[in-house]
Structures are given as C-alpha cells and as structure tokens.
Amino acid sequence: MGGTVIAMPPPAEQPRYRQIADELRRRIDSGTLPAGASLPTEVELMEQWGVARGTVREAIGLLRAEGLITTARHRGSHVRPRWPVRRLGMDRYRVETHQRDEQPAEPATSFTKDQGIGWAAYTMDKTYSEVPADDRLAELLQVPVGEQLLRRHFVFRSHGVPQQISTSYLLLSMVGGTPVADPANEPWPGGNIAQLATLGVAVDQVREQVRTRMPTPDEARTLGIGDAIPVLTITRTMLAAGRPVEAAVDIVLPGDRVELDYTIDL
Amino acid sequence: MGGTVIAMPPPAEQPRYRQIADELRRRIDSGTLPAGASLPTEVELMEQWGVARGTVREAIGLLRAEGLITTARHRGSHVRPRWPVRRLGMDRYRVETHQRDEQPAEPATSFTKDQGIGWAAYTMDKTYSEVPADDRLAELLQVPVGEQLLRRHFVFRSHGVPQQISTSYLLLSMVGGTPVADPANEPWPGGNIAQLATLGVAVDQVREQVRTRMPTPDEARTLGIGDAIPVLTITRTMLAAGRPVEAAVDIVLPGDRVELDYTIDL
C-alpha cells in the first residue's frame, strides 16, 4: 500500500468514545448540563476532541442507550429530565373505606395512588377488543383454551407522560354487555377492583409475578426510556374466592423510576 | 471533488441496519439460529447484504442491546442461551412445621427452596465483617447512624453456579458472640429466620423492595450473565414485632432466569 494511515493515538486506557461519554456523563451528573440543556453538537464535539464523527456518535449512542439524553433529528441532543422513583406498595389495591363524616375522597385508582397524582393529571390510551384465550391465558384464568375474553390495552400517563403499559384480560362471560366492557367508562374510579365489585365479584387476592428484561424498541419509545434501561414486568392475576377473574399480562414499568414494595406476613 | 460517491440505494422503508437486525432476530426467534449458535461474522454479513461494515455493526449492536446475542472479541457473536426461569415464591420464608410422625425434613433455606435443590448441591462464599451503620442502614434498621452491625456478604451457588449475591446486616448488639456471628455455622438449616429464632427473636414480617438495573461488571462476571442482561435487586427487611432485626441490601438476582412471585391478600 501507499503511505500508512495516520496511526491511532497511543493506546489510551479507555477508548476515546468512552472518554467522551464519561466526560459528558460527568457534566450531566454534576448539573453542569441540567435537564433539558442542549449537548454540544456532533460537529462541535469532533472539533473539541479532535476525533471523527463516528467516534462522537458512538459516545452519544452510549448516553442515549443509558437514557441520559434524547437525540432528535434536526434538533440536537438534550439532557433527559430525570424522574423520581415511584414506590408501588401493595396498599394500592386496598379498597377505599370512608370513615363517617369524612369528605368523599377524590377518585383514585391504583395508578393514581402509585403516582401520587390527582385525578386531573391522569390520562390514558385504551384499546378494547375480544380475543380467544391462548394457552397462557387459559392457564392463568383457569378457563378452556379458546374461551372468549375482553382484552383491554392501556397506556397510563401522568401529566401526559407515559408511565405504564398494561394488557388486561377479563372473562367476556362475566363482563360482556356490562358497563365494565365499555371503554367510555375508563378511567373508572377505584380501578379494576371497584369495577368488578359492581358486578358482584369481590376480589380478595392479587398475585403478582415480577420479572425484568430489556424493553422492546416500541416499549422504550412509549415509556420514554433509553433502550439500555431495563423494564420491570408484572403478570397480575386477581382472584375472587380462589377463582381467577382478571389477568394482566405484561404490565410494563420503566425500571429507572419504579420500586415495587411487598410486605409478607408470616 | 472528483466524481460523486455512489448514491445510497433507493430510500428503503427501513434503514438497512434495521432490516439486517430484523432478519437475524427472526432467525433467532424461529429457532433457525438456536441457543449457542454462531451468527454470521461481520465480514459474511457485509458480503451477504452488500453493505459496509459499519452498517453491519449497527445491526449487531441492536441485537446485543436487546440481550439476544453476546459478542466476544476474537470469538464471534453467539445466540445467548435462555435459562429456565426460577420462581421465587413468598413461601420460601415460611418456617417448617413438622407434622407428628413425619420424617424430619432435609435441611433447607429460602435459597434451596427457590432453587429446588437439595442440601448437597448448595454451596456458598461468605465474608463476615463488622461495620458501622450508614444513613441508609440506620433508616432501614431504625438504629442511630454509627451503630455497629454484623455484615455478611454471600454468594450462593447451585451446583457450583452462582445464582444470587446478597449482603445482609444484623445488629451486633443482638447477635455478637452468638453462633449466628460465626461464619463456620453457615449455611444454617432454615436460614436467617431459624437463626434468629435461636436467639429468641421471632421474625413475623418480611418486607421486600424490588428494583431492576443493569449489573455492574463485577456482578455480571459473578453471576455469569452478559452485561446486557438486567438484574433484579431486592432490599429485604425482616421484622420481629414491628422492629427491624435484619436488613439485606442489594440481593442481586440474574434477571434472565428469575421470577418473583407475590400473593397479596386484601
């Protein structure tokens, strides 16, 4: 070959793109780059560090994957606002019992209790459909495969920001034709348990199976997390007198701002 | 400049690197590329798709972020094996009560119950030390900052494979000088709760705070997971008559093979 290409600089401890990412991360952590601030553009970083654009983009990619920044085409990179950690306690399922002489409480659901938000800040997307039970749902709900179910897919938002995705299944034989099956009635004060109570179904036990995994690209987008932030998933089963009456498969929670809190009495 | 560079191909629906990732993901999901199988090398993918190496690497990067594959320097990329899921139920804390005439049960702890393994397959590393309570421990244990604690760091192994890391703190004023503070007595049949029972401390409530995060490099190595697999962490507090008597900070579980199972009675 002709002349050798300019050799890479002396082998640094860390790759250049990690050094760049570390420096930017330090500025974000220290508050030098506060939430919402613009990062230097890719061209600026190239000049400041004397590296090629690909190297800069690798550094930026790390921070985006960590969920520290957002990158938007044509608009630049910005520091992502951080959310406080939400504690999801078991008491979110407790039914409200009002004391005599108390003011009627503001409407609430397990979601508004988790978030510590008022009814007004609570919005949701909802998609209802009817589906037959597959193997997994049949086992969770203890019905035959093929049993008709009401599927309700929700995206819950707090102040407009998506905080939770869930897909819930109810027995169509139980809720079909009732107000519960009408999307217009959602959100429903008191949530699932209150809904079922109106049908004479008294939920007395909730089972939660908790796992973690990386988000799908779609989930990461919806929840506004980086694709290197894991999610918590819950499979929730509600039981009335030992009989499963509702199954929520893959309740998806952003792992960087949720803590699940369980108390076990022995 | 001289002639223009060869233009990019007609604007595809999806970027090329996503198409490549999608195709590989499809092969993994369908089993065409089973667990442990080698992916095509980067050079092979360049030839098969007629793209530059940077494009191939972007595709590979997506799959690695999703936890579907591992990439190892000098050894190639491989489909990550999927582990069977272990269910950690609340009953792992239940104290054994033997019926009359029953055979004495094999020794057990919450860990052996989780794993469904016998006593013989159970091994552990243990490191004991005495430390003063920091802010967090002081709050968890409801003692003054600086209170002396017994710190016990464990790595639990099933058939020699590390499956759980935990760091547990006990009040030195409660366990100092007792058999509980002697590393030689670990593993202790019946585990923590049985240990405390010998001191007249009856644990009647366990609180678990569950979070998820990416593992530290050290944790990833110890648990034998890649650094793209999230971990579940549990902060566990054991209480006797409402008083905290043990705190386990950062029980670390490999997220690709653990499910936590909680039942809530309303």
Place this chain on the structure above:
DNA sequence: CAGTGGTCTAGACCACGCT
C-alpha cells in the same frame, strides 16, 4: 438556506483466540 442528527461507505490498525 444553514445546521442538525440519521444513515452509509471504504478503508485502516489492533489484540487476542484458535488451530
């Protein structure tokens, strides 16, 4: 229209693992 991040090319050198 200038500036931005998204996508892509066509090369290069490196250190390590395997055979």
Place this chain on the structure above:
DNA sequence: GCGTGGTCTAGACCACTGT
C-alpha cells in the same frame, strides 16, 4: 498466522428544523 470483533478515520447524501 489467520480470523474475529473493537476502535477509528474521512469522507458522503439525506430530510427535516429553525431562522
């Protein structure tokens, strides 16, 4: 010694955003 993924360079064209 050859092949591998990890790192890096120096360009290019694109579509959209903001002024």
